[in-house]
Amino acid sequence: MSENIKITMLGTTGAGKTCFMVGMYAVMQLGVHGFTLSAQDMDDDIDLTDNWERLTEGGEGRFPAATSDTYNFCFNFCYGFKKLMGFEWLDYRGGALRDKASQSDVQTLQKTLNQSSCVFMCISGEHLANKIENSSEALNLAKKTRADRMNFFLNQLHEEQGPVPVVIAITKYDLCMHRKRDDIKEDIKKLFNPLFTEDGGWLVAICPVSLGKGLAGDKNTGNIEPINLHLPLAFAIYVQLSLQFLQLGDYEKQESEKMTVLRNKFLGSWWYNNEIKEAEKRLSEIKAYGNDLQVKMNFLTRELGRIPVYFNGQEQEINV
Ligand SMILES: Nc1nc2c(ncn2[C@@H]2O[C@H](COP(=O)(O)OP(=O)(O)OP(=O)(O)O)[C@@H](O)[C@H]2O)c(=O)[nH]1
Ligand SMILES: [Mg+2]
Structure with a gap:
């Protein structure tokens, strides 16, 4: 069972989208717990x-x-x-976030976004270096970071297909890592509060990422030492695997119910012998696939334990 999904990253110009993708690719080429990434096109x-x-x-x-x-x-x-899963990733000019829908790249972005299985929202750490003190500061920051436009796009996506998993990626985290993580989380909630409402149905991970903490001092000479660049993707894949796992559970239930019905019929085990054998085979394949999925998800769980994940505004523990 392998599926192609779309992941879209929203973020204004200069937020660090392209650098993040380049870094994520490099880190994932080396591999994390056996998981790797490869471009389908050799030139890419x-x-x-x-x-x-x-x-x-x-x-x-x-x-x-x-x-x-x-x-x-x-x-x-x-x-x-x-190959576990193929996915598409759109890199575009962040300025498209604030342009009119008549522009062709805005249309491409909107179309791709509305078909996405996971959305990464990028907020640069340079804008989170200081606490947001009040609502007018929050408003100004929402405009500067285009968080207001990202919320708008997400609202459209919600109308199209309901809530999808979201990663709020704090790019250039090196520029705000002097602050307490809890304080940064509170500021993020102020910028994206619809994602943290009680009955919104949003699954949201907050993930700080950076190319290296040395860049905060001097971005031309600072060392590249990736921080968490693989985690947003690990989260997106984890959610997809979890959904597959749930689907598999439903399928297993259906198959075993079907088998029980056949067996419970008078002389059913004899008359439906072949059907029962086939169902048994399918069930054991489903179980083996489920166990395999669980092992993979366990590896990802270990990584994801390091970032806060919320559902309906409540912090969740990630488990299989
Ligand atoms: N301190 C620091 N600076 C970074 C980091 N990543 C990127 N930058 C800086 O941010 C700039 C913009 O990064 P890009 O990845 O090009 O931004 P983008 O979101 O793709 O921008 P557009 O292509 O205009 O939409 C880079 O040229 C770097 O100067 C990081 O991890 N830390
Ligand atoms: Mg770019």
């Missing part, structure tokens, strides 16, 4: 790797230029190099 692999090399070399030109064209990357998420 080369471009992403070149970008990563420039980042690690340092200097004035280390960062990629602001994105001007919309580009759809296709990745495979693998375990032990075996």
